[in-house]
Amino acid sequence: MPRIYTSTAALLAAVLAPAALSAQLGSYNPPPGPQGTFAIRGARIVTVSGPEIASGTVVISGGKIAAVGADAAVPSGATVIDGAGLTVYPGMMDAGTSLGLSEIPQGAPATVDASEVGTFNPNAQAYYGVNPQSAHIGVTRVVGITHVLTRPSGGVIAGQAALLNLAGSTVPEMNLVQRAGLVIELPRSGFGGGRFGGGFAFQTAGNQQDVARTRTRQLDSLRAMLRDADAYQNVQDAYAKDRSLPRPKQDVVLASLVAAARGQMPVLFIADRAADIREAIAFADEMKLKPIIVGGRDAWQVASLLKQKDVPVLLSSVMDLPSREDDPYDVNFGAPSKLAAAGVRFAITSGDQGAEARNLPYTAGMAAAFGLSKADALKSVTLWPAQILGIGSRLGSIEVGKVANLVVTDGDLLEARTQTKHLFIDGRPVPLESKHTDLNDRFKDRP
């Protein structure tokens, strides 16, 4: 009996998706080797958190950095890697991606799991949408990006971002922080609205009052949800202590908001314009949230406020064209140096869905071409994003006890011509192969 599809989209999805894509997606990322004891000997070591070691040894054991120093001893039984002429860096972190959530954004919607239907989705977790076999993962990690923050998008509350290592056959194997931050994009006001939001609404609504009303309604809903979440948890806690109270109902949506509503989990506010950044900070103040600005194109214009409130920025706009015609041509290239000079905590991110996350080091390098020190450029993609996301004690530098996410190169990590020679994620050696090396190997010698 023939199947009956109720819509063209369903038919297309049923016909196209299995045939066109299942054969292409996945299986390109070779699994990492097992944890063990490794010693990278005689290499230059850029620890990032401390002084550079001109020639020394890094020992990896059981997934952690076990020793580092000019004279660190190589344990017996260790697999030794000759580091002569090479440099060891901490693996880079891209804190601005939706890596693994969106494989082919245009024309293959079945490969995109980056957003949910609706406006408020605090319970949508990137952790459950990431495809651990995404070809983007293999391509990204071989340049030395070892862990990423991957986040959902869309609506006012897009969901929760996950912090993942880029090695593992399953997401739980890759997990660093399952719920690393709640993603909020405040509805915008008036002229000059942002991406999906204000500008489009302004055009379609026909008058600004409609936009303002929608915005006020959404902001009120957001406030109410955050307060409800706090109240919800109070009731749950009371019941936990006193079982004679009436048993409160469970609500997965409110439960998922509690940590953010109580300032225990960062809120990632998507905001580029100065006014939007100010508004996000004011909203966070009002609701006692723990804000991080994501995007942050004009953050340098509100640097003193960011500094005063100690609000960090995950900057994704270094490579953007200036937003105003008469802005200096290098306004966005130079923004990181201005943030650094003002003492604002920030990280540089690719701002990419995933395929181009591997350009992260050159984005940081561009900031260094326009005023940021080379040392700070390196920190902006290693230690600083880790600190901003609360895992600075575990990642971001070469220190004893930290997770062994390390990259060994033949040159400056941020230079485009530099080659990766060895890669460790979670103390596991990662083959330097990807979908790209695979296709290169198959075709480079075709007659």
Add this chain to the structure above:
Amino acid sequence: MRLPMNPILPRTVTRSLAALAALAPAMLAAQAAPVASKGPTLIKNATVLTVTKGTLQNTDVLLQNGKIARVGQNLQAPAGATVVDATGKFLMPGIIDPHSHMMSDAINEGSLSVTSMVRITDVLNPTAINVYRALAGGVTTINILHGSANTIGGQNATVKLKYGREADEMVFPGAPPGIKFALGENVTRKSRTSLPGGPPARYPTSRMGQEEVLRDAFTRARDYKASWDDYRRGGSKGVAPRRDLELEPLVEVLEGKRLVHAHSYRGDEMLMLLNLADEFGFKVKTLQHGLEGYKIASEIAKHGAGLSTFADSWSYKIEAYDAIPYNVAILTRKGVVTTINSDSDERVRRLNVDAAKLMKYGGLTEEEALKTITYNGAIQLGVQDRVGSIEVGKDADVALWSAHPLSVYANVDRTYIDGELFFDRQKDIAERDAKARERQQLERAEQQTPARQQRPAQPFIPNEERR
């Protein structure tokens, strides 16, 4: 044209630009004037990356009368010359971007699948601010192409980025004319026609149809050429054939007088085009994007086509899923003239870093990497005798960099076209405060004008019609 990549959260152009439209002419005027006069310039003691003749240390380069007049050590400055101390800096030829849509007020005449009659030169906006921003990335020549909506698109324009000049002055004198072709998803439009509000389906909607459109167009062009050939030989009883603006450019392709720049991604569609071109007896000058060129490298080399691609963009649509950054290296080893292009007013500003990636992916030498953004682009646009390398007698299109241009830490100090200084970073920085003040003044002035609704309602009537 490459369709937008859906960044994580797509940015829309800030609406405030529209609000500031009234201010724009004044601001542009401030930036428009070329920053130096036409006199000779002696660049002293640079590391000169000639691209075709190696790297010269501590070398002077004299720019005079629009040309590279001398290259050597301890050159004497002619009378009236501006002398630039380039100690510690790197001079390279101006970057050439073989695929751009900059300055175009329109990109796609998408109503037909053969639009060889339309011309990009008719829609050039010389005041586009991105021209200045590209100069700041060391770019001097770009190839402005029609979009990729049609199997056979419009006629391109090769342009020198002489920011502030009239469009006519920017068109590269003597550059051979060209035309855009396009294959694959952007022509079939299937990823969009199925969407709500997407464009209607239009022939061709498959790669089969694309082959047929090309075959039909060139069959007609061959007939049209034959009818003119008859007439010129005294046939047709002396009656000239009716002029056909669609087929004329295709006849020029058949005669080798117009270069074909063919947007294409998949190996199979490129092979179809090359075979069809062989059959009709014309050459494809460049495969644009050509992301799967590496799968048919030998066939491309045999046809003699060049290929112009992205350094590393991939996976943004289905036909880009097998794109690999090793593409250029594989093709280069097969003898194909390859280039990196931007197809983007943003990316054009950092083609130097894109070129450096070719050393990482596939091990191109420094010189090979530099060629992909300079000399090879000149070959692909048919202007290699004029630009693309630092050689005596060539156009004085050069950029001075603060560090080796293949380093991410480098930025551009100065960019010259035909010996004239069109970008000067120090001057740009020095003028910023004054420009910011001017902006403030203009914004205040705007606030003092009467509120809009108080103005008498009056339709806009151009001056000519008033008279």
